[in-house]
Amino acid sequence: ETNLKVTGIDLLKSQNTRQHHTDGYNIKNLVVRRGYPFQVQVSLNRELSAGDKLSLHFGIGENPMKNKGSLLSLKPEREDSNGWKISIVKKNGKECLLSVTSSPSAPVGKYNLHVKTGTNIYKPENGVIYLLFNPWCEDDVVYMANEAQKKEYVLNDTGCMYVGSAYNIYDRPWNFGQFEEFVLDACMYLLDKSKLSLSDRKDPANVSRAMSALVNANDDNGVLLGNWSGNYSSGTAPMDWIGSVTILQNYYKTKKPVRYGQCWVFAGVLNTVMRCLGVPSRCVSTFNAAHDTEDNLRVDIYLNEKGEKLNSLSFDSVWNFHVWNDVWMKRTDLPDGFNGWQAIDSTPQEQSQGRFQCGPCPVKAVKEGDVYLPYDSKFVYAEVNADRVYWLVKKVNGKDKYFKIGTETQDIGKNISTKAVGQNRREDITREYKYPEGSKEERMSMQRAVSFLRPLGLTPRSGYASTMQTLSGDTQPLLLKDPVTKSGLHLEITNTELLHPGNPLEMAITVKTSTPGNWTVVLTGSCQLQYYTGKVVANLGTIKETITLEGTSEMQIPMKIPPDAYMKTLCSVEDEVLILVTAIAEVKETNDKLTKETSMRFDYPPINVQMPEIAKLYNDFTCAFIFKNKLNVTLENCKLLVEGLGIFKMTTFEQGDIMPGRIMKCEVICTPTRLGEKKMVVKLISDQIKGISTEKAVTI
Numbered sequence: 001e002t003n004l005k006v007t008g009i010d011l012l013k014s015q016n017t018r019q020h021h022t023d024g025y026n027i028k029n030l031v032v033r034r035g036y037p038f039q040v041q042v043s044l045n046r047e048l049s050a051g052d053k054l055s056l057h058f059g060i061g062e063n064p065m066k067n068k069g070s071l072l073s074l075k076p077e078r079e080d081s082n083g084w085k086i087s088i089v090k091k092n093g094k095e096c097l098l099s100v101t102s103s104p105s106a107p108v109g110k111y112n113l114h115v116k117t118g119t120n121i122y123k124p125e126n127g128v129i130y131l132l133f134n135p136w137c138e139d140d141v142v143y144m145a146n147e148a149q150k151k152e153y154v155l156n157d158t159g160c161m162y163v164g165s166a167y168n169i170y171d172r173p174w175n176f177g178q179f180e181e182f183v184l185d186a187c188m189y190l191l192d193k194s195k196l197s198l199s200d201r202k203d204p205a206n207v208s209r210a211m212s213a214l215v216n217a218n219d220d221n222g223v224l225l226g227n228w229s230g231n232y233s234s235g236t237a238p239m240d241w242i243g244s245v246t247i248l249q250n251y252y253k254t255k256k257p258v259r260y261g262q263c264w265v266f267a268g269v270l271n272t273v274m275r276c277l278g279v280p281s282r283c284v285s286t287f288n289a290a291h292d293t294e295d296n297l298r299v300d301i302y303l304n305e306k307g308e309k310l311n312s313l314s315f316d317s318v319w320n321f322h323v324w325n326d327v328w329m330k331r332t333d334l335p336d337g338f339n340g341w342q343a344i345d346s347t348p349q350e351q352s353q354g355r356f357q358c359g360p361c362p363v364k365a366v367k368e369g370d371v372y373l374p375y376d377s378k379f380v381y382a383e384v385n386a387d388r389v390y391w392l393v394k395k396v397n398g399k400d401k402y403f404k405i406g407t408e409t410q411d412i413g414k415n416i417s418t419k420a421v422g423q424n425r426r427e428d429i430t431r432e433y434k435y436p437e438g439s440k441e442e443r444m445s446m447q448r449a450v451s452f453l454r455p456l457g458l459t460p461r462s463g464y465a466s467t468m469q470t471l472s473g474d475t476q477p478l479l480l481k482d483p484v485t486k487s488g489l490h491l492e493i494t495n496t497e498l499l500h501p502g503n504p505l506e507m508a509i510t511v512k513t514s515t516p517g518n519w520t521v522v523l524t525g526s527c528q529l530q531y532y533t534g535k536v537v538a539n540l541g542t543i544k545e546t547i548t549l550e551g552t553s554e555m556q557i558p559m560k561i562p563p564d565a566y567m568k569t570l571c572s573v574e575d576e577v578l579i580l581v582t583a584i585a586e587v588k589e590t591n592d593k594l595t596k597e598t599s600m601r602f603d604y605p606p607i608n609v610q611m612p613e614i615a616k617l618y619n620d621f622t623c624a625f626i627f628k629n630k631l632n633v634t635l636e637n638c639k640l641l642v643e644g645l646g647i648f649k650m651t652t653f654e655q656g657d658i659m660p661g662r663i664m665k666c667e668v669i670c671t672p673t674r675l676g677e678k679k680m681v682v683k684l685i686s687d688q689i690k691g692i693s694t695e696k697a698v699t700i
Contacts, residue, residue: 004052006115006122007094008043011129015039021136021155024179024674028126031184033134033278035104039089042096042115056086056100057114057121058129060107060198070198073116074100082106104139107201108132108277110188130184133204133278141330142204144280152421153280153328157645158679158695159271161264162417162426163532165320165578165599166287169415169426173681173695174268174283175243177645178276183245186252187276190214190223204279204329205360208344209375211277213357215270215346217257220355223247223269226348227260228533230573235259237574239690242641242681244272246650262532262575263347267323270346280328284343284429287414289322290386291349291533297386297453299412302393303405303595306542307524307584310393317534318388318412320578320599322347326418327360334373338362341432343380352376366433369448381449384413384433390595392584405584406595410437487587488514488552489521491596496558498603499579501570501688502633502660505540505561507600509583511547512554519549520588527561529569530580530599537577538569567633567688576601576690605630607684609696611670615647617700620669623648625682627664627692634659635686640666642682646674647698658686672700 011030016038017023022031032038040056048054056074064071074086076098083103090097111129115122135144135154144150157178160171177183191201194210201207214222224247227238238260241247247258247269261269267283274281290299302313324345331338342360352358352375361377364370366384371377388408394401413434420427435442490512497506505527513519527540540561547555559581570577582597611623625642629635638655642648647670658664672678678700683693 002046003120004048004054004117005045005120006042006117007045009113009115009122009124009127010041010043011124011126012039012041020134021150022132024155024157025130025184026179026181027130027184029128029130030126031130031132032102033132033136033140034102034106034108035134035137035140037099037101040098040100040113042098044094044096044117047094048091048096053116053118054096055116056098057116058084058111059114060109060111064112068198102131104134104137105141105202106131107198108207109191109201130188135278135280135328141332142279142328143330144328148421150280152419153282154275154278157275158681159283159419160424160695161267161283161323162285162419163264163321163323164287164601166414167598167600169285169287169417170601171419171424171426172264172691173242173679173693174264175245175643175645175679175681176268176272176275177243177245177248178272180245180249180645182249182252183272184276186223186248187273189252189255190273191277193220203332204327205331205333205342207277208274208279208327208329208342208360209357211270211273212344212346212359213355215266215273216261216348216356218348218356221255221257223251223258224261224266224346225257225259226262226266228262228531228535230531230537230575232260232574237690238262238265239574239576240639240641240683240685241265241268242643242683242693243645243650244269245643245645248272263319263321264323266346267325270325270344274325274327274344282326282341282418283323284326285321285323285415285417286384286433287321287417288388288412289319289383290388290412291317291319291322291383297382297450299386299388301388301390301597302402303390303582303584304393305524306544307526307582308528308539308542309526309530309536309580309582309597311536313393319534320530320532322383324358326363329360331360331362334362338364338370338373340364345380350379352379363432367435367445369445369450369452371449371452378453381453384416385446385449386412388412390584405593408595486515486590487517487519487592488512489519489585489587489592489594490514491583491585491594493581493583493596493598495600499600500631501602501604502563502567502631504563505566505579507559507561507579507581508556509559509581510554510556511549511585513549514552516551517589520546521549522546522586522588523557524584524586525557525559526582527559528580528582529566529577531573531575531577536580537573538566540565563633571636571687574690602689604689604692607682607692607694609680609682609694611680611696611698614699615670615672617672617675620671621698622667623670623680624665624667627658627684629658629660629662629664631688632660633688635688638664638684638686640664640682640684642668642680644670644678644680646676646678646700647672648680655684672698675700
């Protein structure tokens with residue numbers, strides 16, 4: 001008989017990708033998930049007969065070799081040693097339909113397919129097959145049983161992140177865009193760049209750790225350069241992104257870090273990368289997140305005598321919010337009980353094993369206080385469980401002295417949030433990270449954690465610590481709850497009017513007492529503007545009043561900041577800033593002291609999006625954005641950022657200045673190229689305001 005030769009191969013892309021939930025990827029190549037069968041149609045120069053030798057070769061990496069496991073040679077009806085198998089589905093004349101099943105623990109990446117018949121080798125065009133993790137396969141460690149969860153955490157290419165402050169949380173829409181052009185290629189480039197060994201590529205714990213390192217540029221020329229300086233003229237301001245697609249496409253094109261990111265941008269990009277590779281992933285926001293607590297589970301806040309927070313003294317800080325990611329997997333490297341969600345964080349904060357990477361840390365380990373488990377569980381634990389200690393800095397004989405004026409034990413790690421499955425609402429997942437504050441389980445978890453952390457005793461860690469009054473060496477401050485004050489003193493901070501830029505900021509501090517007696521209370525209050533990282537940008541004003549309260553009573557002290565005090569700062573920074581109000585109350589009769597702080601965000605007028613609820617594939621429709629400036633100030637240098645995955649490519653529209661009372665209207669023509677629910681994400685940025693955004697869905 002003539003030598004058997006292959007004349008063509010059909011990778012049956014549309015059928016295979018539908019079955020593998022990979023039909024969304026905008027790429028010429030075949031994308032499949034591990035552990036699931038896919039079919040290949042081989043055309044031959046003659047019919048296949050009994051003695052013929054036919055094998056499929058899958059090679060991964062630069063120089064695939066059989067003995068290294070990077071070259072698989074599959075013959076029909078024989079299982080390969082690496083857990084792959086191939087079978088003949090049917091023979092029809094010169095056509096042969098094969099079914100290939102990869103191992104559910106195969107290394108993820110790009111495989112080159114060749115077909116060998118005797119001594120002939122056939123290399124098909126587009127013969128590179130992308131193999132991903134498979135949450136649909138029960139034998140894959142990323143298996144997720146719930147269908148709705150997979151739809152959200154693997155397949156949803158839009159979503160939002162929760163930002164603001166614990167006092168007012170709001171959502172920031174984000175386009176993840178894991179199926180867009182070049183995004184999968186960018187992820188494959190990162191996998192190669194990570195230098196993970198083949199066996200490390202099998203395990204999502206290793207892959208997610210490597211990706212947490214590569215999404216920041218810090219030690220490996222990764223995707224995004226972090227910048228919290230307030231000056232972004234040499235790049236894109238972090239507030240000016242509305243999705244990951246542009247970032248990953250630019251990075252893949254230039255292979256150079258993209259400027260600039262802050263935590264939600266890092267989390268948005270890492271979420272895209274993990275979903276793209278097939279690992280279920282969600283963005284997680286923590287409000288009042290502690291940073292750099294040096295394992296002593298304490299953040300020191302320094303106030304001057306006017307009650308203003310000082311920047312210069314603290315190495316540690318409390319961020320109004322911090323966004324990281326949870327990825328879903330079985331942890332085969334850990335004892336039982338730590339499967340499920342694992343925290344990973346690509347915001348460069350602290351080095352772990354010599355690189356800026358964080359996680360995966362089992363969320364369960366954080367909850368139970370098992371902070372010895374890999375990776376970085378001490379760091380994640382501290383972010384959501386530290387105590388906040390307030391120190392008053394007074395000049396005594398020309399030297400700074402420190403007086404402890406209060407400890408907040410229940411304020412860090414509040415309202416841990418993620419987008420709900422299948423709905424546009426916030427889901428509170430604090431209970432997944434910690435037991436209820438004050439419960440018996442919480443105390444036990446805390447004691448467990450402390451036994452591994454060894455706090456350093458309660459002394460402030462500023463550079464001026466040598467001048468400090470020494471405090472008795474209580475080495476476990478964590479387990480001491482502050483005693484209730486004798487006067488039953490309580491403070492509340494609220495805003496009494498909407499906080500519109502250009503208007504006076506009208507707030508109030510309410511002082512309450514709840515025990516019999518006459519109490520003289522000295523109240524000090526300050527108002528400052530701060531970045532979300534807790535860094536103070538400007539001091540806006542202070543108040544100091546002495547009031548008398550009797551028994552159970554309360555008094556509201558107003559605080560009003562004129563627009564001139566803050567508008568200049570608001571226009572000069574390229575970040576969204578928050579209003580920080582700090583209060584210190586001191587009861588003369590008992591020497592009780594109490595501190596309270598609240599961060600608030602400005603209120604903005606909304607953008608309205610007008611478009612049909614339903615549209616047809618490839619049929620154009622109009623989408624209009626309408627914004628009325630209801631503020632008393634002109635919004636200068638307005639830009640409208642618009643992106644709708646599958647309907648409208650990312651575009652920036654310059655809108656000039658919008659005067660008070662004026663209406664801006666902008667229309668775009670959308671061409672839907674994909675079916676299903678698609679979202680339009682839009683954001684308005686000006687010198688005065690950085691963060692008005694909204695999203696609207698259309699079904700194609």
